[in-house]
Amino acid sequence: MSRFIARRVLSALLTLFAISVLIFVLFYVVPNNPARTIAGPQAKLEVVEQIQRRLGLDRPILERYLKFAKGLLHGDLGYSYFNQRSVRETILTRLPVTASVALGASVMWMLVGIPIGVASAKRPGSWRDRVGTVFVLIGLSFPPFVFGLLLLYFLYFRLTLLGIEWFPAAGYVGLTDDPFQWARHMILPWISVAFLTAATYARLTRGQMLEVLGEDYIRTARAKGLSERRVVYRHGLRSAITPLFTQFGLDVAILLGGLVVTEQIFGLPGIGKLAVDSVTKNDQPVVIGVVLLAALFVVVANVVVDVGYAFLDARVRVD
Amino acid sequence: MTLHVPDEMPTDDPGGPVAATTTARTPRQLAMARLRRDRVAMISVAVIVGFVLLAIFAPLVAHFTGHPVNEQYRQLGLTPEGLPRGPSHTFLLGADQLGRDLLVRLAYGARISLLVGAAAAVASVGLGSLVGLAAGYMGGWTDRILSWLIDSTLSLPFLLFAVSLVSLTGPGLGVTIGVIVLFSWCPVARVIRGQVLSLREREFVEAARSLGASRRRIMAVDILPNVVAPIIVYGTLLVPQAIVFEATLSFLGLGVPPPSATWGTMLGDGAKLYRVAWWLVLFPSAALLFLTLAFNLFGDSLRDAFDPRGLTRLRRRK
Numbered sequence: 253m254s255r256f257i258a259r260r261v262l263s264a265l266l267t268l269f270a271i272s273v274l275i276f277v278l279f280y281v282v283p284n285n286p287a288r289t290i291a292g293p294q295a296k297l298e299v300v301e302q303i304q305r306r307l308g309l310d311r312p313i314l315e316r317y318l319k320f321a322k323g324l325l326h327g328d329l330g331y332s333y334f335n336q337r338s339v340r341e342t343i344l345t346r347l348p349v350t351a352s353v354a355l356g357a358s359v360m361w362m363l364v365g366i367p368i369g370v371a372s373a374k375r376p377g378s379w380r381d382r383v384g385t386v387f388v389l390i391g392l393s394f395p396p397f398v399f400g401l402l403l404l405y406f407l408y409f410r411l412t413l414l415g416i417e418w419f420p421a422a423g424y425v426g427l428t429d430d431p432f433q434w435a436r437h438m439i440l441p442w443i444s445v446a447f448l449t450a451a452t453y454a455r456l457t458r459g460q461m462l463e464v465l466g467e468d469y470i471r472t473a474r475a476k477g478l479s480e481r482r483v484v485y486r487h488g489l490r491s492a493i494t495p496l497f498t499q500f501g502l503d504v505a506i507l508l509g510g511l512v513v514t515e516q517i518f519g520l521p522g523i524g525k526l527a528v529d530s531v532t533k534n535d536q537p538v539v540i541g542v543v544l545l546a547a548l549f550v551v552v553a554n555v556v557v558d559v560g561y562a563f564l565d566a567r568v569r570v571d
Numbered sequence: 572m573t574l575h576v577p578d579e580m581p582t583d584d585p586g587g588p589v590a591a592t593t594t595a596r597t598p599r600q601l602a603m604a605r606l607r608r609d610r611v612a613m614i615s616v617a618v619i620v621g622f623v624l625l626a627i628f629a630p631l632v633a634h635f636t637g638h639p640v641n642e643q644y645r646q647l648g649l650t651p652e653g654l655p656r657g658p659s660h661t662f663l664l665g666a667d668q669l670g671r672d673l674l675v676r677l678a679y680g681a682r683i684s685l686l687v688g689a690a691a692a693v694a695s696v697g698l699g700s701l702v703g704l705a706a707g708y709m710g711g712w713t714d715r716i717l718s719w720l721i722d723s724t725l726s727l728p729f730l731l732f733a734v735s736l737v738s739l740t741g742p743g744l745g746v747t748i749g750v751i752v753l754f755s756w757c758p759v760a761r762v763i764r765g766q767v768l769s770l771r772e773r774e775f776v777e778a779a780r781s782l783g784a785s786r787r788r789i790m791a792v793d794i795l796p797n798v799v800a801p802i803i804v805y806g807t808l809l810v811p812q813a814i815v816f817e818a819t820l821s822f823l824g825l826g827v828p829p830p831s832a833t834w835g836t837m838l839g840d841g842a843k844l845y846r847v848a849w850w851l852v853l854f855p856s857a858a859l860l861f862l863t864l865a866f867n868l869f870g871d872s873l874r875d876a877f878d879p880r881g882l883t884r885l886r887r888r889k
Contacts (some may be wrong), residue, residue, distance in 0.1 A: 393864040509730030531738035546728040
């Protein structure tokens with residue numbers, strides 16, 4: 253087991269190293285002059301050169317990479333080109349918003365997706381199964397931002413016109429400031445992020461459950477007189493749920509993508525919005541910081557999932 | 572296929588001679604027959620063909636409405652307050668925030684969506700098959716490095732990466748397609764690799780090898796035809812993904828730049844005005860949804876038709 257973990261962590265470190273090199277090359281080596289960006293198109297050559305020296309852009313590439321990597325290891329991501337604030341600070345202040353959306357949405361898609369999958373698998377072909385299938389199809393085809401926009405239009409705008417002010421339009425209220433308002437502002441973003449993934453989970457759960465419910469031990473459990481509920485949830489779901497675990501690792505990357513769009517639609521000042529805004533302003537240190545942080549997050553999540561999976565299912569450790 | 576089974580070849584089937592009226596059909600013919608009986612598939616095809624026609628004849632739509640795609644009708648299309656006018660006889664689906672005809676822009680947007688969808692799907696499937704074939708057949712270090720590359724790329728938060736790549740190059744149609752391909756070839760490569768791993772142990776590959784066929788020839792002539800079915804299915808399912816990807820980037824203002832009419836840009840503009848102009852959100856949304864739904868349903872049917880027992884299993888990881 254410890255060998256498995258060691259190997260997995262090592263390969264994750266290798267991936268992170270490769271990503272850091274990739275980012276460095278893309279942003280600092282490929283013809284693309286950050287000094288020119290800062291100075292503006294009209295600036296004199298001397299000014300550009302001066303900025304280049306200040307940023308250390310005139311040093312050899314290897315030296316610059318080592319400096320870059322050293323900064324990363326210390327959690328130092330440099331400073332924004334525009335407001336001179338530390339990138340780390342900027343990201344940290346926006347992290348709670350993104351975390352609120354991400355955590356709530358994950359809980360929601362599990363609570364929606366898995367029961368729908370189980371209900372479908374209990375009686376394949378029943379009306380419940382058909383409703384579930386339609387849900388999955390719609391969920392998989394809806395582009396996330398379209399769904400968010402429609403939610404905003406119908407649940408916020410239309411309802412508010414009717415005098416039902418359940419859902420606010422946009423904005424963020426801190427959890428510690430006012431938990432109720434926090435949840436109220438979060439509910440539409442949660443639905444819009446969770447809908448698509450809930451469909452994936454419903455589909456996956458249904459397939460897994462169908463397979464598991466056909467096993468001999470399920471028949472045995474039924475034969476010894478356990479209630480259907482107990483058979484399905486305790487005996488069936490428990491072994492059907494392990495592959496979902498792996499799926500969760502993959503979905504972290506998709507989740508982060510969904511957040512970018514959702515934060516944009518609902519005007520949430522999170523990390524995704526920060527990324528888009530920084531790209532439009534060409535504020536490269538912030539873009540790099542966000543991308544690196546996201547990559548780190550995804551890689552770590554995948555290691556955790558793989559190790560957890562190995563705990564749950566001994567067969568994985570062998571390969 | 573190289574190992575073509577002659578029609579009169581005896582089979583293991585103990586059922587005895589087949590009735591004289593039955594004609595032998597190749598697996599592909601059987602798949603096509605199953606597909607034609609599938610009502611959902613046929614409706615999806617009709618929807619897709621409808622959008623393709625709309626895209627091809629977009630100039631005709633502009634001609635009949637009399638509104639060129641980028642013409643701004645400040646008087647006809649906007650209210651005195653400068654807000655867009657809704658659906659009417661002049662503008663069947665309403666006007667946008669600059670007084671342009673939404674219907675015409677929708678038709679032109681279909682061109683970009685379908686172009687990006689098709690180009691990105693073909694390129695991703697090509698690249699993915701090539702990498703999958705090489706990794707699966709060569710094995711050893713080639714496989715190890717390629718597999719690591721596939722896994723790493725798959726674990727990247729691709730929308731964020733795509734967004735940051737666009738920041739380096741600036742938005743554009745080519746850039747959009749390139750970015751989509753960059754993040755779409757991996758699942759294909761992974762599936763093809765898995766298939767090739769089991770195919771290369773089969774007797775007919777061994778036979779080809781014993782006849783002295785080169786590695787390249789075995790991959791191209793013996794193995795490739797056997798993975799055509801998953802390639803086609805994946806290609807079809809990649810089209811809606813690419814369309815959504817493009818729309819998302821354009822929505823964020825980082826895809827195909829204006830004044831090109833794309834559904835994503837239209838939705839991005841509409842998102843600012845949805846309180847006064849519902850048509851700006853509803854019609855592009857509906858177009859996007861119907862097109863992607865049709866492609867998804869068709870892809871699913873295609874998969875069922877090629878392998879009634881379910882290629883579905885391949886979609887799962889590990």
